[in-house]
Each structure stands twice: as C-alpha cells, then as structure tokens.
Amino acid sequence: MQITLIDENDYRRQMETKVLPALSACRDEGWFTPPVPKDLGPAPTSGRLHYVCYDAARFDAIKVAGADATFRGAIVISHGFTEFASKYSEMVWYFLLAGYSVCVLEHRGHGRSVRDVGDKSLVWIDDWRRYVSDLAAFAETIGQQYAGGSPLNLYAHSMGGGIGAAVLEQYPSLFDRAVLSAPMIAPATGMPNWAARILSEGLCAFGLGRHVVFGQGPFDPNLDMTEHQGASEARVRWYHHLRCEDSNRQTNAATFEWVRQALRLSSAVTQEKACANVETPILLFQADHDIWVLNQPQDRFVKTVRESGCEATLIHVPGSLHEIFSMPNAILGPYLSRILDFFDDRVTAAL
Template identity: 60%
Template sequence: MEVTLLKENDYAETMANVVKPALAACLTEGRFDPTQAEREAGLTPLGGTLHYMAYDASKFDAENNQDATASFRGCIVLSHGFTEFAEKYDEMVWYFLLAGYSVCAIDHRGHGASARDTSDRCRVWIDDWRRYVADLAGFAETIGQQYAAGQPLYLYCHSMGGGIGAAVLEQHPALFDRAVLSSPMIAPQTGMPLWLARPLVGLLCGLGLGRRTVFGKKDFDPDAPLDLNDNPGASEARERYFHQLRCGNVDYQTYKPAFQWVRQALKLSRAVLAPNACAGIETPILLFQSGRDVWVLNEAQDRFTERVRGGGSHIEKVRYDDSLHEIFSMPNAILGPYVSRIFDFLEMPTASL
C-alpha cells in the first residue's frame, strides 16, 4: 500500500497544525479497570486504572481528512515500549487512521497516565510480568473489540510492548487476527549474558533491592538539551518531537528500570521463548528486526521466529540493517517501506499467508 509520509523538513508544523487537530477530533481518552482480567489470570489486583487513547476511524473520516481511505478495516490495539507512552505514536496512529483503522492505545502500568506503584516519576517497577499480559489482553477483549465493531482486531507493538504482545498471542491465540511485532523485546539487552543476569538480578531483588534503580541509570532531566548523538541516524525531526512530548508532561518522564522490572523482563523472555508456548500461537505475525538494535537481542527474535514457524504458524521476519531500535523514529527512507510493509501484511488475503 502506498503511504504519503509526513515531510521531515516541516514535521513539527505539520504535527501541530494538521495531525494533532485531526487526532483530537476523533479521540476518546478513558480509564480501563484491569481488576477482572488480573483476577482471571490468577493475580491479586494492585488497584488503580490504566489510561488509554482510542481513535475512531469513522469520526476521523467525517472530518474529511485528505488522503483518508473512508473504508473501515477494523481496529489496531497499540502496545508501547519501555518508558514510553501512547501519545508518542501520534504519527503511526495518523497513518493507521488514514488507512481506515481505528486505534486503541494503552499506557502500560507504571507508564504515562496509568496507575503507578512507585513514587519516583522516572522509575518503572512491576511486580509480575503476567500483569502486563493480563492488562493488555483484557483491554483488547473489551475496548479493542468495541472499536473493532465486528471487524478484524489487530495488534501493533514495539519493544517491551512486543514482548508483552508475544505472550498475549501465546496465551490468547484467537484474540487477534494479525499481529505486528516491531523490534520486540523477546529478550532484553542487559549488558551481560542472560545466564549471568538472571541469578544476579534475582539475588539483588532477594536482598530487598527490587525497587531500587538499576545501577548507572539516571532521572530524566527536562532542562537538559536533547543529545542527538544518542540515536545517530534517527530522524532529527521525530526525535525532537518525542523529546518535547516528554519534557512537557511529567507523566511521560519514565526513564529508568528498577531491578524488579529487569527480573520480570527476563522471566517474560523465558516464558515467551518456551517451545510449547511458541507452538501455541495461531495469529499470523509480521516481525520487524532492527540491525542496529542495542536494547533487545536479535538472537532471541530469531529463536522466537524459528519456534513459532516450527509450531506451524505464519511468521515473517523483516530486517532493516540500517535501522535503530525504534524503526518508527527513522528517516522517511526507512520509515516508508516499514509502514507500507505493515499495511501490505494487514491487507493480504488470508489464503496468501
């Protein structure tokens, strides 16, 4: 599918004057109560609700947005990455709406405007990785299905959200019609072999340091200038837009993991890579891999792909050798083929899979 991308030379102006007003006209913000979903998963609810942003394709089309397809294709549930937030995906939501998809994006627990279990605005802590999975599945089964309105329900997720999404696909094989995993955290990059990281982090948590910040990680400083050298090769316009969103909202300033988050990320990885779990997937998957990824392990993505395929399900891996972890933050030369590939996959006849 041909996609008209936003121009990078006037990106901020287009976002402010065209994209954001159009998104606001079809946006409903709400709170999802995960209590029932967590209890069904055998978890004790921690309390609090999760913030979400839902964009209605029919309302978007009614605004007569240029290039809108005016043909409703279903709903995409969006699952963001570690220390991210739903609003970061404004541009991707714009493209999805133009193509005829409603979008429901949740702030995962401990992120954005959702419930938190720590007083540190920058730290992310979670007691059990299964809570993320129960929350996303419950959200998709209710709010997502509501916006799908009888049409297909799809999953688009990035990084941590991709690891959570993979677990949802394993535990709820009939929930989504198709899934896109973008640089998924099948296993996190810890700076050391996972066989060493697991017992070390487990020991630190056992010593009562689970809520402590991982060594070397700092708070987000909204007064510090953006260092574009942190992401060499990314789109400067997109990086500046993400940075401004984070600086302008204290809820968006999550920036560092607690040891317990790392422990649970490693447990999630082990569960997702279990051969019997991979074999249980039925949803067709498109997995994107970033050649210059420093946040997640590509080798784990390769094993996941092999095991899902070995279990008899359709999975296609697309690798962008020159892309950083966030493919959606790259210049148009990479973003264009990425977005087009997503739509080609979602619209491909089932018989062709």
C-alpha cells in the same frame, strides 16, 4: 498500500497544525479497570489504566486528504518501555489514513496509568504476567468494541512486543494479525542474560527490587542527539518535546524487579511449547543496530513459531535503530508499507 509520510523538514508544524487537530476530532480518552488475574491476585496498588482511542468513522467525517474511506478494523498498540500513548501519534495518523481505528493502552507504571512506585521516573512491576493480563483484557473489551466485528490487529514495540508475544501465546484467537516491532523477546542487559538473571534474582531477594538499576537515572530535559545518530532528528526532537511538557511522560529507568520480570518474560515466551500455541500470523521487524533488545532470540522465536505451523515472517531492517518508527522517511516508508500490506491481507480476503 501507499501513505504520504510527514515531511521531516516541516515536521513539527505539520504535527501541530494538521495531525494533532485531526486526531483530536476523533479521539476518546478513558480509564480501564483490569480484572484481577486468578493466578496473581490483586496488584500491589489498586488503580486504573489509562488509554486513548481514535475512531476511524469520525476521522473520515472530517475529510482528511488521502484517507481511505474503507473501514478495515482496529489496531491495538502496545508501547515500549518508558513510553506513552501520545508518542505514537504519527503512527496513529497513518493507521487512521489507512482505514483503521486505533486503541493505545498505557501499560501500568507508564503515562497516566496506575504506578506502584512513588518516583515517576522508575518502572516497577510485581509480575510480568500482569502486563499480559492487562493487554489481553483491554483488547477483548475496548479493542473489540472499536473493531466492531472487523479484524482486530496488534502493533507492538519493544517491551510491548514482548508482552504482545506472550498474549499471542496465551490468547491465540484474540488478534487477527500481529506486528512485532523490535520486540523484547529478550532484553539487552549489558551482560549475558543468564548472569543478569542470577544478579537480578539475588538483588531482589535482598530487598532491592524497587531500586534503580546501575547506570540509569531520571529524565534529562537536555537532549543529546549523539545517542540517536541515524534516526530522524525531527522525530526524536518531537518525542523529547512531548516528554518535557508532561511529567507523566518522563518515566526513564528500570528497577531491578522490572529487569527480573523482563528476563522471566523472555524465558516464558521463548519456550517451544508456548510458541506452539500461536495461531495469529506474525510479522516481526528486526532493527539492524539494536542496543535495547537482542536479535538472535527474535530469530529463534520466529523459527519456532513457524515450525509449529503458524505464519511468521521476520524482516531485518538495514540501518535501523531500535525505534524503527523514529527513523528517516527512507526507512519508515517501506516499513509502514509492509505493515499496512500485512494487515490489509486479512481484510482483502474477507471482502
């Protein structure tokens, strides 16, 4: 399926005058109270999770040029570490053009969802399994509502991809198809992960779980493009603009407890027994120059899932940074086409 990409040379104007008004016309915002997992008990801080959904029927009603009038189901987006719903507006636009409703959950500790630490710049979670329970419950209710009996697919990036992988293992019939984009099957910690595991476990045992990790800090409103060399400057500047205009989008640093839980998540999702539970076809995109997650564990994850009898395909994206959706159109175009073709296979088979 071919979708016309936003012109990078006119990016901000097109986002502000064309994309955002259209999204606003079909946008629903809400709050989700997740169930308490039996094996975890209540979260440290009671509260609700924020979500934003976009209805394909209402989008079609405004007659956007290039939109596909065929309803194809719904896509749940599971975002990455320190991200927020509106960062995915461009991807939502493309999914709507292709005929999908879209549901974006802001994970706890992110965006406008409940937080367990007072400092909005920090990410803390008491147990990685709470992320998984949250996402599964959201997909089972809000996601299925927007799918309306049609396919329900998953698009998950980075931390959200690690969470998504765990959901696929623990709730094997929930999604029809899943795209994992540079997923955090294993985080890049700057040291061997076995050493990071020992260090984070020790620091948390000494009561430092809510302290910021070494080398990270608050959000800096001054954008340094040298940290994004190779990405689309227009897209990077747009994301930064979104962060500057809302303090809820300025989450920026990990705590030692988050690192501990990320490593525990990694250990769990890469277990052969867990991978054998996956029934949902997976398309995993791997970034060529990824400094935030490790690529070899992605290779092993796909291999193990495939050997267990489930469809799993890995696509290595040459020249791409971690956020493949932030790359120039020359890379984003083929990436988006592969995603839409993959999701569409299920719809075509059902027609």
